[in-house]
Amino acid sequence: xxxxxxxSVWKKYLGRAFGMLLILSGLNVASAYVxxxxxxxxxxxxxxxxxxxxxxxxxxxxxxxxxxxxxxLPAGFRHLSESIRDLLNNFRNYAGSRIQFSFIDPASFPDxxxxxxxxxxxxxxxxxxxxxxxxxxxxxxxxxxxxxxxxLKTGNKERxxxxxxxxxxxxxxxxxNNAEALLEYKFANAIYHLQQTNPxxxxxxxxxxxPLDPRVNDALTILAKNYLVDTIPxxxxxxxxxxxKAIVFIKPEKPFTTSEKLKIDQYLMHGGKILWxxxxxxxxxxxxxxxxxxxxxxxxxxxxxxxxxxxxxxxPDLIQDLQCDMIPLVVGHAGNQPQIQLVPWPYFPLLAPTxxxxxxxxxxxxxxxxxxxxxTVGTPDIRKTILLRSSAYSRIIGSPVKVSWNDVRIKPxxxxxxxxxxxxxxxxxxxxxxxxxxxxxxxxxxxxxxxxPQPVADSSVPTAMIVVGDGDMAMNEISAREGPLPMGNNAYxxxxxxxxxxxxxxxxxxxxxxxxxxxxxxxxxxxxxxxTHIEQQKNLWQALNFLVPIAFGILIGAAFxxxxxxxxxxxx
Amino acid sequence: MxxxxxxxxxxxxxHLVGYISLIIFWVVCGLFLFIFPDTSLLNAGxxxxxxxxxxxxxxxxxxxxxxxxxxxxxxxxxxxMELLFTKPLTHAQIILGKYLACVVLMIIALLPTLMYYATIxxxxxxxxxxxxxxxxxxxxxxxxxxSSFAAxxxxxSSLTSNTIVAFLLxxxxxxxxxxxxxxxxxxxAWQGTLDxxxxxxxxxxxxxxxxxxxxxxxxVIYFLSVIFFFLYLTHLNLKYRFIQLNG
Numbered sequence: 001x002x003x004x005x006x007x008s009v010w011k012k013y014l015g016r017a018f019g020m021l022l023i024l025s026g027l028n029v030a031s032a033y034v035x036x037x038x039x040x041x042x043x044x045x046x047x048x049x050x051x052x053x054x055x056x057x058x059x060x061x062x063x064x065x066x067x068x069x070x071x072x073l074p075a076g077f078r079h080l081s082e083s084i085r086d087l088l089n090n091f092r093n094y095a096g097s098r099i100q101f102s103f104i105d106p107a108s109f110p111d112x113x114x115x116x117x118x119x120x121x122x123x124x125x126x127x128x129x130x131x132x133x134x135x136x137x138x139x140x141x142x143x144x145x146x147x148x149x150x151x152l153k154t155g156n157k158e159r160x161x162x163x164x165x166x167x168x169x170x171x172x173x174x175x176x177n178n179a180e181a182l183l184e185y186k187f188a189n190a191i192y193h194l195q196q197t198n199p200x201x202x203x204x205x206x207x208x209x210x211p212l213d214p215r216v217n218d219a220l221t222i223l224a225k226n227y228l229v230d231t232i233p234x235x236x237x238x239x240x241x242x243x244x245k246a247i248v249f250i251k252p253e254k255p256f257t258t259s260e261k262l263k264i265d266q267y268l269m270h271g272g273k274i275l276w277x278x279x280x281x282x283x284x285x286x287x288x289x290x291x292x293x294x295x296x297x298x299x300x301x302x303x304x305x306x307x308x309x310x311x312x313x314x315x316p317d318l319i320q321d322l323q324c325d326m327i328p329l330v331v332g333h334a335g336n337q338p339q340i341q342l343v344p345w346p347y348f349p350l351l352a353p354t355x356x357x358x359x360x361x362x363x364x365x366x367x368x369x370x371x372x373x374x375x376t377v378g379t380p381d382i383r384k385t386i387l388l389r390s391s392a393y394s395r396i397i398g399s400p401v402k403v404s405w406n407d408v409r410i411k412p413x414x415x416x417x418x419x420x421x422x423x424x425x426x427x428x429x430x431x432x433x434x435x436x437x438x439x440x441x442x443x444x445x446x447x448x449x450x451x452x453p454q455p456v457a458d459s460s461v462p463t464a465m466i467v468v469g470d471g472d473m474a475m476n477e478i479s480a481r482e483g484p485l486p487m488g489n490n491a492y493x494x495x496x497x498x499x500x501x502x503x504x505x506x507x508x509x510x511x512x513x514x515x516x517x518x519x520x521x522x523x524x525x526x527x528x529x530x531x532t533h534i535e536q537q538k539n540l541w542q543a544l545n546f547l548v549p550i551a552f553g554i555l556i557g558a559a560f561x562x563x564x565x566x567x568x569x570x571x572x
Numbered sequence: 573m574x575x576x577x578x579x580x581x582x583x584x585x586x587h588l589v590g591y592i593s594l595i596i597f598w599v600v601c602g603l604f605l606f607i608f609p610d611t612s613l614l615n616a617g618x619x620x621x622x623x624x625x626x627x628x629x630x631x632x633x634x635x636x637x638x639x640x641x642x643x644x645x646x647x648x649x650x651x652x653m654e655l656l657f658t659k660p661l662t663h664a665q666i667i668l669g670k671y672l673a674c675v676v677l678m679i680i681a682l683l684p685t686l687m688y689y690a691t692i693x694x695x696x697x698x699x700x701x702x703x704x705x706x707x708x709x710x711x712x713x714x715x716x717x718x719s720s721f722a723a724x725x726x727x728x729s730s731l732t733s734n735t736i737v738a739f740l741l742x743x744x745x746x747x748x749x750x751x752x753x754x755x756x757x758x759x760x761a762w763q764g765t766l767d768x769x770x771x772x773x774x775x776x777x778x779x780x781x782x783x784x785x786x787x788x789x790x791x792v793i794y795f796l797s798v799i800f801f802f803l804y805l806t807h808l809n810l811k812y813r814f815i816q817l818n819g
Binding site: 013016017020021028032036038039041045075082092096525527534541548549564 | 607617767786
């Protein structure tokens with residue numbers, strides 16, 4: 001054993017090992033450039049939509065993401081938290097280190113910091129979720145706040161994602177599953193808006209007595225969050241500029257003149273997008289303040305012909321639905337205090353989102369107030385998608401409708417609610433025909449072509465509009481104590497419905513040029529085990545899962561011994 | 573090579589130690605996945621085996637070195653290595669034979685976990701399809717992970733004639749590759765710059781990616797590289813140790 005050989009052997013060993021390391025590293029680096037992947041999961045859970053991938057590849061500034069779901073969480077939330085980690089890791093496949101994320105447990109901070117953090121998270125719009133945690137049998141329950149949300153930052157811009165959006169009520173796991181299916185969209189959408197330097201311009205229509213007061217506070221807040229907003233007084237504008245990517249009508253009250261309809265029509269013909277929240281009948285709770293009943297009469301907006309040409313009709317009727325919101329009703333007096341009881345009010349249906357479109361996929365019900373039914377008509381070139389509809393137990397009350405408190409005093413008879421799934425919101429897409437086709441003489445046309453920036457068109461470029469048969473859906477209530485509430489929030493019970501998401505998604509869909517909206521279309525199957533079944537057979541299956549592997553081991557041992565003896569004998 | 577593979581497996585199965593390590597593996601799996609409430613499959617209520625694939629790397633970290641520790645260390649100790657070298661076998665054949673024996677034993681250890689699959693199938697209503705593709709993908713990831721640990725174990729076993737040292741070294745190397753690089757990536761120094769790439773050197777990054785049910789060629793190539801690298805190191809060990817022994 002000479003020292004020289006030993007050291008030269010070491011050199012050889014290290015040299016070869018290092019050489020192999022270099023070769024393999026090179027192979028791995030090379031494999032990063034040409035790679036494919038197979039998503040074996042049943043729903044292609046981990047395959048991002050092409051739009052998301054395009055977005056991630058073009059991130060120019062690093063984005064920091066903080067997720068406030070960490071620490072000791074119940075299984076459902078832990079599942080969601082893991083899914084977020086998976087998703088963001090997947091994002092990093094395309095964006096590399098330009099996506100940075102960390103998980104934070106808000107409960108892990110000392111008390112003084114924690115309450116401040118809670119306040120700031122709530123202020124950012126993450127709704128805390130109150131959780132009952134069982135400490136131990138003796139100590140009982142303690143309350144824990146969970147903030148199912150994330151904050152994304154880039155430069156000095158910041159966006160918040162609320163992962164759950166609404167209170168988990170009856171089916172907690174189902175809403176967590178929905179939240180999971182929406183993760184890609186929510187994160188991609190937030191990143192998209194962080195990256196966007198010129199948000200689209202949206203017009204808020206005025207001039208036909210549309211509200212511009214605290215009742216549309218939430219609508220304007222949502223608009224201002226993602227877009228540039230300007231008001232358009234329809235009567236004083238000579239035309240609607242095409243700079244507006246979309247225009248929004250919320251609850252017009254005054255009839256539309258022919259010249260106004262022409263402006264709208266030509267805006268649409270040249271590619272404008274329109275979102276309508278329109279009531280055909282005049283009905284509101286105010287009319288019931290000091291009366292026991294009122295007749296809902298027609299507003300005469302004169303929009304019928306316009307809608308009809310485009311392929312939709314808002315009917316002069318009201319939807320009544322057994323699946324509806326609750327309103328407070330004074331049922332009597334105890335002393336001098338009014339006795340208030342919550343009663344279901346069939347005129348406030350909880351409209352169910354259909355599964356047809358990314359606008360409404362995986363969404364909670366949307367609250368409507370005195371909703372008109374919407375029908376689609378004719379126009380074969382226009383693709384019509386129903387977005388919202390009533391439940392299986394609903395009916396239509398034709399005009400003239402007498403709305404009366406008595407409706408709630410009698411318990412509604414389900415046998416009378418035989419008209420299921422009445423459409424209340426429709427998306428129209430395609431090439432629209434102009435309402436003014438062949439209706440203007442040459443002289444009018446000539447003068448109009450002087451005023452309008454583009455010549456009057458008979459049919460449109462491919463475009464889209466959404467018609468909702470309820471003006472109040474995009475409006476919010478105002479509470480005496482808290483001021484304007486979010487839209488779709490019951491001022492009395494504070495139950496939050498999905499109206500803000502519906503409103504935001506409609507706009508997002510109409511102005512979407514990136515295609516990110518398509519990633520809302522995911523469906524995740526909720527795979528749950530039958531818990532009652534588990535309760536009954538838990539012990540048996542626990543035992544089985546212990547014994548079967550051990551039995552398997554014994555079996556292998558026995559088989560092996562037999563095999564060895566046999567081969568021993570044949571060997572001789 | 574097949575003779576070596578057979579010999580190794582029968583050696584493992586003819587000792588009580590082999591059965592004990594298998595049974596400990598299954599009992600630990602059973603405890604974590606069916607008894608301990610925090611990780612119990614039945615408590616979580618989801619019809620997935622995610623918990624198994626999260627915990628299995630931990631179990632493998634201990635179990636695989638127990639399989640591999642004897643491969644060479646024992647031969648060195650009892651002096652049968654020279655005997656092996658006199659056989660008409662190349663070093664590569666010896667190494668592959670012993671390595672494949674460990675992989676086969678690992679697969680035997682994993683077979684009863686199909687019982688867990690049967691369990692979640694049993695408790696899920698027949699109308700709900702399980703995510704079979706995803707679970708199969710996770711198993712592929714677990715096999716690749718175990719095979720990497722086994723390659724590390726082969727190498728550490730070829731370094732020493734003491735099986736305990738071989739076991740501890742394998743445990744340490746496995747731990748380093750699985751958690752070390754991931755932990756290293758959290759260092760403040762490269763936060764936001766290199767952390768992603770440091771993480772990528774570690775096994776955990778690639779294992780997590782595959783165990784979701786997504787098979788990416790990059791991850792597969794990574795695992796194959798790790799396996800090949802450690803088997804190559806073992807080969808170098810045999811080669812130079814052989815020279816030393818004779819010189």
